[in-house]
Amino acid sequence: MKSGFVAVIGKANAGKSTLVNVLVGEKVAIVSPKPQTTRDAIMGVYNGADSQIVFVDTPGIYRAKNALSSVMEKTAETTARDVDLILFVHDGHAGVSESDISLIKRYMGGDVPVIIAYTKIDIMPRENIPADVKKLYDEGIDLDIFPVSARKGTNLKKLVAAIEERLPEGGKVIEEDIVSDKSERFMISEIMREKVLLKFDEEVPHGIAVIVNEFRKQDNGVYEISLDIVCEKANHKAILIGKGGRAIKEVSSFARQDMEKFLGAKVFLTTYVKVKENWRDRPSLIRDFGYDPKNGR
Numbered sequence: 637m638k639s640g641f642v643a644v645i646g647k648a649n650a651g652k653s654t655l656v657n658v659l660v661g662e663k664v665a666i667v668s669p670k671p672q673t674t675r676d677a678i679m680g681v682y683n684g685a686d687s688q689i690v691f692v693d694t695p696g697i698y699r700a701k702n703a704l705s706s707v708m709e710k711t712a713e714t715t716a717r718d719v720d721l722i723l724f725v726h727d728g729h730a731g732v733s734e735s736d737i738s739l740i741k742r743y744m745g746g747d748v749p750v751i752i753a754y755t756k757i758d759i760m761p762r763e764n765i766p767a768d769v770k771k772l773y774d775e776g777i778d779l780d781i782f783p784v785s786a787r788k789g790t791n792l793k794k795l796v797a798a799i800e801e802r803l804p805e806g807g808k809v810i811e812e813d814i815v816s817d818k819s820e821r822f823m824i825s826e827i828m829r830e831k832v833l834l835k836f837d838e839e840v841p842h843g844i845a846v847i848v849n850e851f852r853k854q855d856n857g858v859y860e861i862s863l864d865i866v867c868e869k870a871n872h873k874a875i876l877i878g879k880g881g882r883a884i885k886e887v888s889s890f891a892r893q894d895m896e897k898f899l900g901a902k903v904f905l906t907t908y909v910k911v912k913e914n915w916r917d918r919p920s921l922i923r924d925f926g927y928d929p930k931n932g933r
């Protein structure tokens with residue numbers, strides 16, 4: 637059989653996590669329309685008839701503005717070095733810019749082979765595809781390019797076959813029957829972060845971390861979960877809570893419903909909002925919150 641690791645790399649918001657989720661058939665990574673949604677390297681395992689592909693979703697490459705962004709970029713860089721294949725995800729709907737070309741070139745020509753998933757073709761004119769492919773080739777990017785739509789499921793079988801073809805012969809690398817390497821606790825904190833990303837705008841959602849303080853299944857089968865939403869500024873805290881606590885109640889309710897689906901049980905959720913001034917620029921807090929690539933979460 638064919639098996640190996642595939643780093644899923646690309647700009648922030650390109651559609652990496654959506655693609656990994658649909659390929660492995662389960663939601664292993666949260667998704668939002670905002671850049672820098674993914675902060676950790678997250679494994680998603682695809683078990684084919686005669687293959688095992690271990691995708692590693694990574695934080696998207698973005699203009700690093702703070703210490704957390706630098707840590708996230710390092711996570712992507714480290715992941716890309718230690719795999720059998722790089723699946724570079726390009727947002728076709730956004731066109732091809734100079735920065736896309738230079739980013740792809742950063743990964744080409746190294747020890748690890750690269751292919752490109754040109755995604756979101758469901759929301760763009762089809763005739764743009766050959767023009768973009770030509771542009772990439774003219775710029776010296778002679779990689780195999782697979783136009784796909786994660787949302788509509790278009791051409792995904794072809795993409796999987798192309799990945800399998802490029803992986804080495806070998807047994808399963810992940811023996812256990814798992815889809816993700818992350819814990820339930822991790823997913824719980826990510827579900828809350830996803831709801832905050834979906835509800836709030838600008839810097840507020842980017843400046844939060846979610847810390848799960850209590851995660852316990854009671855004898856009656858109900859999960860008791862208590863978590864902190866940590867934000868960067870007092871005025872962010874006020875926005876997160878909202879008038880009369882309305883905003884936080886709404887977000888918590890959406891999060892709780894998803895947590896219940898994920899855990900398959902009732903959830904009793906308590907949410908606190910706390911402030912840690914500018915934590916995204918404080919390496920010790922970044923580490924405490926689990927974003928250190930060496931320790932992971």
Ligand SMILES: Nc1nc2c(ncn2[C@@H]2O[C@H](COP(=O)(O)OP(=O)(O)OP(=O)(O)O)[C@@H](O)[C@H]2O)c(=O)[nH]1
Nearest residue numbers: 648649650651652653654669672673674696786787
């Ligand atoms: N129409 C369409 N939208 C897509 C597709 N794939 C992803 N999206 C949307 O693009 C946005 C970003 O998707 P993500 O999967 O979070 O992107 P990402 O590359 O993981 O982003 P970061 O984690 O921030 O690096 C979301 O709003 C998705 O719903 C697709 O195939 N078609």
Ligand SMILES: [Mg+2]
Nearest residue numbers: 652653673674
């Ligand atoms: Mg992502």
